[in-house]
Each structure stands twice: as C-alpha cells, then as structure tokens.
Amino acid sequence: xxPMLSITDTHADSPAHAVxxxxxxxxxxxxxxxxxxxxxFPAISVVLTGLCCALRVKxxxxxxxxxxxxxxxxxxxxxxxxxxxxxxxxxxxxLWDWMNFSWGNQDKWHSLQADxxxxxDSLTLFWLLFVTGLGTLIAIYAxxxxxxxxGKGYARFFNGVSIFILAMCTLVMADNLILMYLGWEGVGLxxxxxxxxxxxxxxxxAAGQKAFIVNRIGDLGxxxxxxxxxxxxxxxxxxxxxxxxxxxDRGVGGFDKALIPYCLMLGAFGKSAQLPLYVxxxxxxxxxxxVSALIHAATMVTxxxxxxxxxxxxxxxHPDALATVAWVGGLTAxxxxxxxxxxxxxxxxxxxxxxxxxxxxxxxxGVGTTFGAAYHTLTxxxxxxxxxxxxxxxxxxxxxxxxxxxxxxxxxxxxxKIVSWTxxxxxxxxxxxxxxxxxxxxxxxxVQALSGKDHGFVWLGWIGLITAAMTAYYAFRVWFxxxxxxxxxxxxxxxxxxxxxxHDDHGAHADPTSTTSHEFHPHAxxxxxxxxxxxxxxxxxxxxxxxxxxxxGESNWAQVMMAHSSAFAGSVQAHVxxxxxxxxxxxxxxxxFGTAAxxxxxxxxMYFHLxxxxxxxxxRAWLLAHNSIRWIPVAMENKWYVDEFYHACVRGPAxxxxxxxxxxxxxxVDGLMVNGIGRIPAALGRLFQPLYNGVLQGYATTMxxxxxxxxxxVVYRWLTSGVGA
Amino acid sequence: xxxxxxxxxxxxxxxxxITLAMSALLFTIGLVxxxxxxxxxxxxxxxxxxxxxxxxxxxxxxxxxMDTGGQIFVIFxxxxxxxxxxxxxxxVILLFRRKETLSSEAWSELHE
Numbered sequence: 001x002x003p004m005l006s007i008t009d010t011h012a013d014s015p016a017h018a019v020x021x022x023x024x025x026x027x028x029x030x031x032x033x034x035x036x037x038x039x040x041f042p043a044i045s046v047v048l049t050g051l052c053c054a055l056r057v058k059x060x061x062x063x064x065x066x067x068x069x070x071x072x073x074x075x076x077x078x079x080x081x082x083x084x085x086x087x088x089x090x091x092x093x094x095l096w097d098w099m100n101f102s103w104g105n106q107d108k109w110h111s112l113q114a115d116x117x118x119x120x121d122s123l124t125l126f127w128l129l130f131v132t133g134l135g136t137l138i139a140i141y142a143x144x145x146x147x148x149x150x151g152k153g154y155a156r157f158f159n160g161v162s163i164f165i166l167a168m169c170t171l172v173m174a175d176n177l178i179l180m181y182l183g184w185e186g187v188g189l190x191x192x193x194x195x196x197x198x199x200x201x202x203x204x205x206a207a208g209q210k211a212f213i214v215n216r217i218g219d220l221g222x223x224x225x226x227x228x229x230x231x232x233x234x235x236x237x238x239x240x241x242x243x244x245x246x247x248x249d250r251g252v253g254g255f256d257k258a259l260i261p262y263c264l265m266l267g268a269f270g271k272s273a274q275l276p277l278y279v280x281x282x283x284x285x286x287x288x289x290x291v292s293a294l295i296h297a298a299t300m301v302t303x304x305x306x307x308x309x310x311x312x313x314x315x316x317x318h319p320d321a322l323a324t325v326a327w328v329g330g331l332t333a334x335x336x337x338x339x340x341x342x343x344x345x346x347x348x349x350x351x352x353x354x355x356x357x358x359x360x361x362x363x364x365x366g367v368g369t370t371f372g373a374a375y376h377t378l379t380x381x382x383x384x385x386x387x388x389x390x391x392x393x394x395x396x397x398x399x400x401x402x403x404x405x406x407x408x409x410x411x412x413x414x415x416x417k418i419v420s421w422t423x424x425x426x427x428x429x430x431x432x433x434x435x436x437x438x439x440x441x442x443x444x445x446x447v448q449a450l451s452g453k454d455h456g457f458v459w460l461g462w463i464g465l466i467t468a469a470m471t472a473y474y475a476f477r478v479w480f481x482x483x484x485x486x487x488x489x490x491x492x493x494x495x496x497x498x499x500x501x502x503h504d505d506h507g508a509h510a511d512p513t514s515t516t517s518h519e520f521h522p523h524a525x526x527x528x529x530x531x532x533x534x535x536x537x538x539x540x541x542x543x544x545x546x547x548x549x550x551x552x553g554e555s556n557w558a559q560v561m562m563a564h565s566s567a568f569a570g571s572v573q574a575h576v577x578x579x580x581x582x583x584x585x586x587x588x589x590x591x592x593f594g595t596a597a598x599x600x601x602x603x604x605x606m607y608f609h610l611x612x613x614x615x616x617x618x619x620r621a622w623l624l625a626h627n628s629i630r631w632i633p634v635a636m637e638n639k640w641y642v643d644e645f646y647h648a649c650v651r652g653p654a655x656x657x658x659x660x661x662x663x664x665x666x667x668x669v670d671g672l673m674v675n676g677i678g679r680i681p682a683a684l685g686r687l688f689q690p691l692y693n694g695v696l697q698g699y700a701t702t703m704x705x706x707x708x709x710x711x712x713x714v715v716y717r718w719l720t721s722g723v724g725a
Numbered sequence: 726x727x728x729x730x731x732x733x734x735x736x737x738x739x740x741x742x743i744t745l746a747m748s749a750l751l752f753t754i755g756l757v758x759x760x761x762x763x764x765x766x767x768x769x770x771x772x773x774x775x776x777x778x779x780x781x782x783x784x785x786x787x788x789x790x791m792d793t794g795g796q797i798f799v800i801f802x803x804x805x806x807x808x809x810x811x812x813x814x815x816x817v818i819l820l821f822r823r824k825e826t827l828s829s830e831a832w833s834e835l836h837e
C-alpha cells in the first residue's frame with residue numbers, strides 16, 4: 001500500500017485557495033512493477049495487429065485484440081487509481097535501464113540518466129484514466145465503423161491505434177523528459193499514420209505530412225527545452241528536477257533558464273494546435289473519424305496541456321511565461337471560434353471547436369488554475385469524443401456526407417435517434433449549457449481569469465465569455481441543421497462503398513425502370529456504435545460531478561488530484577471574490593454572462609438554422625452585398641487565409657530555396673565540381689589521343705625520337721661539362 | 726694495322742672506334758629499316774640487325790676494357806636472340822594466318 005502524505009492532505013479542504021509550494025518526493029515502489037503492464041498490453045497489441053497486417057487476416061480479429069489490450073490497460077489504471085486514491089504521494093517504478101551515461105567528474109552535470117521508469121502521481125493517473133478509458137470505447141466503436149475495410153486496412157488501422165495508446169501512456173507515465181519525448185514523438189507518428197490512413201487520397205496524404213511537419217516546429221522547441229533543463233539543472237528526471245526546484249533559490253534568473261518555459265510552450269502549442277501552429281488540426285480530419293475523436297479531440301491534443309501541467313513549476317522561471325500561455329490560449333479560442341462559425345463541413349466545425357476549447361485549457365493553465373485546465377480537458381474529452389463519434393456515425397450512414405446543408409432532420413430518420421440525441425448532449429456540453437459539465441469546467445477557468453489582477457487577465461475572461469457565445473452558436477448551428485428540421489438528406493460521394501452494396505439489391509438493380517441512380521438507404525449504426533455513444537454520453541454526464549462539488553465549495557477528486565501533483569506547485573491561486581466588475585464578483589459575472597452567452601448563442605442558432613433557415617442565406621447575402629463588411633464572411637469562410645499566408649511566407653520561400661539548392665547541387669556541386677573534375681583526365685586523354693594512331697611504325701618513330709632526344713641530351717651534357725674536352 | 730690496335734691516350738684504340746662506328750651504322754640501318762618497311766618479317770630482321778649492333782658494341786667495349794665480359798655477354802645475346810627469333814617468327818606466322826597478309830598495317834586495333 002502506498003503511504004499517504006499528511007502534509008498535503010490539509011490543503012485539500014480549501015481547494016480554491018490551496019497552494020502547495022513543495023512537490024512531494026516520489027517513493028521508489030518496486031512492488032508496483034505491474035504498472036508496466038499498462039504499457040505492455042498496448043505493446044503486445046501493436047505486435048499482434050502488425051502480424052495480422054502481415055498475414056492479411058480477413059476478420060475483425062485485430063479490432064478485438066486492440067479492444068482487449070486497451071481494456072486490460074484501463075482495468076490496471078483503475079486498479080492503480082483505487083490503490084492510490086486521489087491524494088497519494090508520487091511513486092517511481094523502475095522498469096528497466098535505458099540510458100545511463102557518465103563522463104569526467106562524477107557530479108550531476110557529467111551524467112545523464114534516463115531509464116524506462118514510470119512516474120505516477122495524480123496528474124498521470126488523471127490523464128491515464130481518460131486516455132485508456134476513452135481509448136477502449138473508441139476502439140469498440142471503430143470495430144464497427146471500420147468494418148468496410150476488413151481485410152484491407154483494418155489491421156493497419158488498429159495497429160495505429162495501438163501504437164497511439166502505447167505512446168500516449170508512455171508520454172504521461174514517463175519519469176524523465178527523454179522517455180516522455182519518446183512518447184511525444186510516438187503519438188505524433190501514430191497521428192501521422194492514422195491521418196494518412198486513406199493514403200491513396202492525396203488530401204489525406206498531404207494532411208498527414210502537414211501534421212507531422214508543423215509538429216516538428218513545436219517538437220524542436222520541446223527538444224531545446226529538455227536540453228536547457230539538463231544544462232541548468234543537471235537532470236531530466238521529473239522527481240530529481242522537482243526536488244531541485246523545491247530548494248530555496250529555484251534557480252530563478254539567467255537568460256537561458258528564462259527561456260525554458262518558452263521552449264516547452266512552443267512544444268505544447270504545436271501538439272495542442274494553438275496559434276500559430278494550429279493549422280494542422282483541421283486538416284487532420286482527413287483521417288477516419290474514430291481517430292479524429294480519439295487522437296485529434298480527446299487525448300493526443302491534450303498532451304500539450306499535460307506537458308505544461310507536468311512542468312508547471314518551471315513556468316515560474318520567467319514572470320511573463322504563464323501570461324503568454326494564457327493569452328495564446330485565449331486568442332486561439334476566439335480566433336478558431338470565428339472560423340468554426342463559418343464552416344459547412346461539420347467535422348471541421350468540431351475540429352475548430354477543439355482548437356477553441358484547447359485554447360480555454362491553455363487560458364486556464366496561464367491564469368493559474370491547473371485544476372480548471374485539467375478538468376476542462378476531462379469534460380472536453382468526453383463531450384468532444386461524443387460529438388466526433390456522432391459525426392462519424394452520420395458519415396458512416398450517409399456515405400461520407402459532411403456538409404451540414406445537405407443533411408436535415410436526422411432525428412426522425414430510422415436508426416439515427418440515438419445519434420441525434422447523444423449529439424444534442426454533446427452540443428449542449430460544448431456550448432456550456434447551464435449546469436452541464438462543459439459549463440462547470442469552463443466557468444472555473446473564466447472565474448479565475450476574471451479574478452486576475454495583472455497581465456490583462458480580466459480582458460481574457462471577457463474574450464472567453466464572447467467565445468462561449470460563439471461556441472454555443474456554431475455547436476447548435478450544426479445540430480439544428482443536421483438533426484432538427486424537416487427530413488432531407490443527400491448521400492456523400494462514397495455511395496458505392498461495398499458496405500452499401502447489399503442495400504442495392506432491392507434498389508436500382510432490381511428495378512428496370514430506374515434510370516440514373518439508385519435510391520439511397522442510410523446505413524444506421526448498430527449496437528457497437530450506439531452502445532459506445534450511450535456510454536460516452538453517460539461519461540459526459542459523470543464528468544459534471546466534480547464541477548457540482550466545486551460549485552458547492554466541497555473538495556472534489558479532480559481538484560484534489562491536481563493539488564497533489566506537480567501541476568499545483570508554484571501556481572498562485574487568487575482569491576476569486578476580490579475583483580469586482582459591474583458590481584459583481586467573478587463567480588456572479590460568469591454565472592450571469594456565461595448563461596446569457598450560452599442561451600443567446602443557442603437562440604441565435606435556432607433562429608437562423610431551425611426556424612428561419614432562409615434568413616441565414618439572406619444574412620450572408622446582405623453581408624456580401626456591402627463592400628465595407630463583405631470581408632467578414634469571406635475571411636471567416638476562408639479561415640482568415642492563414643493557410644495561404646503560411647503558404648506565401650513559409651512554404652513559398654522554402655519551395656524557392658529548395659529549388660535554388662536543388663539547382664546548385666545538380667549543376668554546381670554535381671555538374672561543375674564532381675563531374676567537372678572527372679572530365680579533366682578525359683580531356684587530357686583526348687589531347688594526346690592523336691599520337692595513338694595504331695600504326696606500328698608511328699610508335700616506333702616516337703620511341704626512337706625519344707631515345708634520340710635522350711642521347712642528344714646526354715651528349716650535350718657530356719660535351720659542355722668538359723669531360724670529353 | 727698496328728696503329729689500329731694500339732691503345733689510344735683516351736683509353737680506346739682506333740680499332741675500338743671503328744668497331745663502335747660499325748655498331749652505330751648497323752643500328753641505324755636496323756632502325757631505318759624498321760621504320761620504313763611494312764613487312765613484318767623484314768621488320769623483325771631489322772630488329773635482329775639492331776640486336777647485333779648492340780652485340781658489336783659489347784665486343785668493342787670489352788676490347789677497350791681488355792676483359793672478356795663483353796664477349797661472354799655476346800654469347801648470351803646470341804643464344805637469346807636465337808630463341809627469340811623462333812618465337813617471333815612463330816608469332817608472325819600466327820598473325821599471317823589471321824589476316825592473310827604480312828603487312829603491319831593490318832594490325833591497328835589499338836587505334837581508338
């Protein structure tokens with residue numbers, strides 16, 4: 001059993017004001033060696049699904065292998081959670097040696113140790129719980145969703161999912177930065193492989209590359225950050241690092257130390273799709289929808305939040321570091337919300353909403369409530385996974401149709417009832433409907449922001465409230481268009497998929513009078529997809545529990561878990577009742593304006609997209625008709641031309657530089673230098689070539705002439721030297 | 726003839742001078758013959774003439790040094806020349822069989 005630490009437990013009673021200044025030293029716990037199985041199960045699944053790939057297994061076997069492995073990991077995570085509780089001290093479990101270098105003097109700056117060890121504190125557990133839990137559920141969903149690809153890409157898909165869960169668990173369980181970096185790159189690899197799952201489609205291949213390359217920029221920051229941490233602290237193990245940080249001076253000061261948080265946040269912004277590196281995430285929607293739900297909404301993109309929460313103490317090294325995180329998060333939230341409002345592809349709407357919600361999480365980290373950030377991560381993981389999975393069910397059923405103008409009234413279509421109503425729950429949670437989990441977690445962040453006294457955090461709070469209204473609008477724009485209203489649907493372009501083939505038997509082919517196309521039958525989801533949707537919906541309800549407890553001033557497990565991890569050290573929790581705006585304290589402000597924003601956004605969406613659908617087009621036409629404002633809808637629909645801007649400023653110059661270098665290499669290095677030098681002997685040979693005419697007498701003449709010259713020279717020397725005189 | 730055999734003040738008698746001159750003449754005849762003729766047998770004979778010019782020079786220098794080394798060398802040269810003549814004529818016959826001509830111009834493959 002793990003000993004509970006009594007010093008920190010006292011803080012749990014006053015969650016909003018608790019400040020744990022020291023991070024508890026981790027306990028080496030070899031008896032917890034079985035935690036390694038959390039990593040081993042997905043690793044076995046990687047091997048087995050890889051074998052299924054190689055053997056071209058033509059059944060759903062690889063899917064169920066993955067589900068089983070992930071469920072095993074989830075069960076072990078639960079066991080670990082119940083063993084340790086919310087407030088247990090961190091433990092370190094050494095699994096095996098990996099890197100251990102030392103050179104020169106035997107002090108800490110002359111050694112580098114990175115073992116395959118597990119550092120489990122409540123932050124790790126918090127992430128592990130929803131990563132493995134949602135991973136299992138989404139894998140079950142995918143067994144049905146991907147069934148059209150059985151025998152083709154099915155095993156490859158589940159191989160990618162297994163790699164992802166293995167890497168993600170490594171990322172959150174690593175006890176040192178190098179192992180964490182391995183997991184970090186591993187999730188990037190899995191993301192790349194799964195975005196490019198339909199690799200024959202050029203858009204999917206390009207999207208995979210884009211995600212990988214944009215992430216490289218962030219990963220460079222992370223790598224430099226790890227190096228700077230080692231240079232400054234002589235260790236990359238979290239526990240040792242935190243103990244160094246616990247010392248009185250905390251190493252504050254020095255240019256390169258102040259740079260550490262900025263390097264780390266660059267990595268976090270890349271992985272979590274924040275400004276300016278968010279551009280890869282919308283394109284990542286080219287991957288299969290379960291992947292979008294699992295990797296690009298619920299889990300992988302929160303790795304940046306995890307990274308900052310894990311290294312939170314280091315963010316005090318520069319006074320403006322956390323403020324930068326907060327502002328980047330807040331600006332990303334409102335920026336991507338404006339784009340999300342104007343997209344017609346509802347999977348893209350959800351993608352932009354993911355970026356926007358991640359912005360909230362970073363805002364929470366920056367303004368000082370790691371609890372708010374982690375709690376919003378949890379609620380977002382559930383409701384956004386739910387939204388993506390319902391979007392996937394609709395895509396699956398309507399042959400890839402994603403245009404919200406071409407689908408309507410799905411709640412009345414047979415077989416789509418569960419999808420429609422679970423999507424409603426997801427949309428309510430996303431739009432922070434009063435007393436939904438999404439509202440509770442968002443409010444923690446906004447209250448903290450509005451309590452801020454410096455760095456303009458109050459403005460950030462207002463930005464967050466405005467974004468909340470926009471979020472409510474675009475979430476319900478999708479729902480009212482797709483699920484409500486009169487029944488109407490047009491199938492997408494994948495209507496000749498083989499999973500639709502058996503429906504055709506009683507359609508066009510049986511009917512000789514049919515001329516062009518057959519009647520389209522929606523392909524309703526079956527038990528695996530519906531069941532998973534219902535379970536995740538229940539999970540989305542359950543994520544509200546810590547929020548209710550927080551609201552009633554009780555300590556709750558999410559709060560306690562954050563308070564007993566590295567995510568709490570160094571965070572300055574402001575007294576939320578201090579700041580006053582409009583005669584209200586931040587709690588009342590968020591309650592009033594947050595509710596107004598959510599309900600107002602929903603009401604506007606209801607008017608434009610349910611009651612008076614034509615008025616939306618009229619509004620758009622009216623905006624486009626006026627030259628002074630027509631740029632607003634144009635820019636929003638074109639995603640503010642950010643991709644075009646990057647194309648002109650980064651891709652263009654890189655393309656030109658690439659061609660210049662290619663030309664230099666081909667014509668100067670290869671042409672002039674390598675081949676040019678090679679041509680010199682040939683040219684010399686050609687110069688003397690006429691001497692070799694093949695006539696024997698010619699050679700003899702040359703030889704005789706040469707001999708005569710030698711003799712003449714000898715005689716000349718002999719005569720002039722005076723020997724013969 | 727006595728003055729021809731007398732040792733000169735430079736260490737060489739007139740006889741040696743004359744013999745060396747004869748050697749040079751023979752060598753020149755052989756060289757010119759080699760260069761102007763195209764018949765491989767004649768060219769080979771010309772090389773033999775140059776060979777004998779060299780042998781004659783050995784004799785002359787042996788005489789000048791008043792030892793037998795030069796003459797011994799000539800015996801070896803003659804022996805080797807005989808063996809080499811057999812070999813060379815064999816080659817010429819082989820070449821003739823290939824192209825039905827003795828002209829050296831038929832053999833110019835080395836020319837590019």
